[in-house]
Amino acid sequence: MDTRIDSRPSTGYLTDVAYIPGFYPNLAPVAIRYVAALNRVAPPRGDRFRYLELGCGLGRSLTTLAAACPAAEFVGVDINPEHTAIASREIAAGSLANARVITSGFGDLPADLGTFEYVALHGVFSWVAPEVREQILDVARRHLAPGGLLVVSYNSMPGWAHLQPIRGILRQYAALRTGDSLQRIRDALAYLVFIRDRQAKYFVDNPNASAYVDALLKQDIRYLAHEYLNEHWTSFYFAEVAGMFGGAGLTFAGSLPVHTNFWDLCVRPEFQELFRTTNDRLVTEAHKDFCANTAFRWDVYAKAPRLLTGLDDRLAVADDIHVRLSRPGATLPYQANLGVVTSTLQGALYDALVARLAGGSQSLSALLADPRPAGAARDDIARAIDAGVATGLFDLAAGALPVAPAHAPDRVALPCPFNRAVLASDALGGRPVALASTTTGTGHSIGDLDAAILLELVEGGPDGLADRVDRRLTSSGRSLQRDGKPVADSAERLRLVQESCTAFRATSLPQLVQLGVAVGG
Template sequence: MSTVWNEGYFTDVAYTYGYYREINPVFQRFCLLLRGFAAPDAAQQQHCELGFGQGVSINIHAAASPDSFVGTDFNPAHAAHANQLAAISGSGARLFDDSFEQLLARTDLPQFDSISLHGIWTWVSRDNQKIIAEFARRHLKPGGLLYISYNCFPGWSPAYPLRQLFALHDRFIPGATGAVQRVEAAMKFSEGLLAAQPNYLKAVPHLPERLKKIMEQNRHYLAHEYFNREWNCMYFTDVVDALSPAKLDFACTAAPLDAVESVNLSPDAQTFLGSIGHPILREQARDYFVNQQFRKDLYVRGPIRLPPVLRHQQLLQTRFVLQQHAADVPLKVAAAAGEATLQEAVYRPVLDALASNQYAPKTLRELVAALPALQEVQVLEALTVLVGTSAAAPCQSEAAARQVHKRCDALNRHLIERAQFSNDVEVLASPVLGGGVPVRRFQQLFLLARAQGRKNAQEWAQHAWRIIEAQGQRIIKEGKTLESPDDNLAELTRQANEFAEKGVPLLKALQVA
């Protein structure tokens, strides 16, 4: 049962165990560099995450980076879980269950090179938003960056009343006792209201489809997403104004695909936006063209534009690595302008080059040298799209990777052992990325079997089947439950063979396997 300390935030169920690459300092620095901004360059950086949820992201980053990390989440159950992971990795991360107000009052905090908050801003009160801005004003270094993500208009405008229906039903008809039951009841109420054809549907005919997609999502996620007392959707310019007292200026989004306008905007839209001289007005106008409903933004306290020559040199030195098997990367990308087909004559050679030498990371300079038929600008745009779609990622330095290898091994060993009983954390720490790489539960079980000396895919599958069979679990394939042991083992064997062929080489390159 939640109590007064929750300040209206939904705490009756724990938050999900998601990982968010946008909080990775390596990824953040790449986003700034891509747009021509200088990033913090201290040798030993200090980072802070506000509202870390279950602490998966901050612990992955603390384990996989030589930097120092501080964070808070005022739910003590979240903080307890996060501190357990920190102790296992030995990262030294300092993780509190302070409210933002309590964190602001602390006198034992350093000046930070970055402060990050993912999915926090529009779910807290206006007073807490002011406290967050004041925290950044006091604790973010000059030149430091702030990452912030939030629900925004105009994309949320048509469906905003849906959230209001959920919250009002939960407030005025509190019949259900459990969190999941409360969510279900509010969803059913809203579904019934729309089925009765209110006039509002004439203005927003796609609302039932939007509700259907919402109803397909994890109920614990929905409880935190829609059932808090505070839910302050904002325009981009509202956030700019709210952060200005902290001396923060908008730099760019933490979405590399936004840098490739051809997949996001029509030629007419590009021309119109290009005619707007003020960068803040241009960014706000862009949200109308892409119908933005969730922003991932980077602000800097005193942004510095890099000279083009220096930006070019730093990009050439940046290392990249694939996170998917090259043959499995689709040559299509879904963006604001619709689905775009990527040029095979450009992307296939880039993917092959990234896959060469057992997927070892490669600098942009090395890739350009290996692809003489392509122009450097083509290679960089291809890498930008591949990073934007999570098929590839920027890397930290080899020296940094060497420093954190043991910590990553310790955390990953715990997570793959935990996969015997749960699929809640489907990410492992990579010293190469300075962050996380997606690894599904069965793949983690195959890694566990491999670590225990089982030599081939058939043995990995048998090991995984013994674990899930003992728990009365069955595999669901194409929406159908596989009932017989033979069918389950056959499917696991298929997955293990595919993992041995495609997954293990990738994870070796990422220093996870």
């Protein structure tokens, strides 16, 4: 057996290439709780929960959430010691006393691990051996607390059906090559482009697969190695996953992102009749996945859930979740493109809600209190708020947020050591940088150039900001792009940096102040 790809024959999971860091907002307790409550499942209450992430990789979701939820305890598990070493370093750099990682397979967890209100696994379930999936289900059985919630992501059918051969050919070609996994996946990609460009009949017959190759070429090569070179790789129908978790005593409690819980936001009107006549989730989720050709799912499962009896019951268990405007100054009509469906929000009720939220975040009960927005019925207001969250007009917060200031202060500081550490390590790193907000209970991503601007603003203040960012850019080797091409001229580049600094201070920085990520300093 080849030790580079299968150095752990019992799992078949690739270990010779470290994964990439990434923060996934769907793993945030505030999002998971909201989805459960939306689906009439009582979520765990309070901020002193325990959270277990299986296959935490480099741990960036775990650490960001630990920084955002300081009263909670976060435990990450990963079999790859290189991953857990990186995660441990980031935990130390961020002074996160409430987070730790364990180097372990899912089948060898410490007996005294205890139970957790949340268990999360992203990018794991489709990529591990069937016996490892059994271990995951066993962890859910043993370590998810009654009333607890589990979030699992996986490659789904039928969205993967026409793309499965791509995975097959990448892995088969890579197996013939020499070198480490990175070299093999590079060679396999080059082969894929070769046959695609010469119009191999598979690509002629599957034009979407042809376009998909271009999308692959834009991805980080380490991500591609982990996605395609593992020995095991499976895409599931919803019903298969629901059956597996059902066997572990868990019940489906909704999906992420939030709009996927609304069939009218997922499928076109001509396919919606089935949802009006059928309550069976196995049928409706399959229908939705076919009508939307879903290729990836994030599902939430509950253990021994208590079902909510109505709106007042929902308020009793989840009213600490606040709603806020996603962007200050949002105007109506608001249009959201959700893939298959485009949704427009407008009308007196939305006008009234947007006007209320312009004054800062509010709880659901505050928004339902008299005088009610536009004099609407409570159920209609709750539905409008949920639709606003689903379409991205509104966002969630784990607590009350002030109004965003019209102007950010000239000098800012970052109160959270984790955010300072992340900025220092990831500014200009070529990928978004997620900063933790203790007020929203989750992370918020900014571009890597904005991260450098924020870092320079914190370290050196506003004077000469653009020059300092430009120097940082030059020494990092990261190029600036205009119209898809790198900007070579240094005067032109400085002008672009100046524009970016002005835009960041006018738009993003006031929001970071509102989120409590940055404070006047």
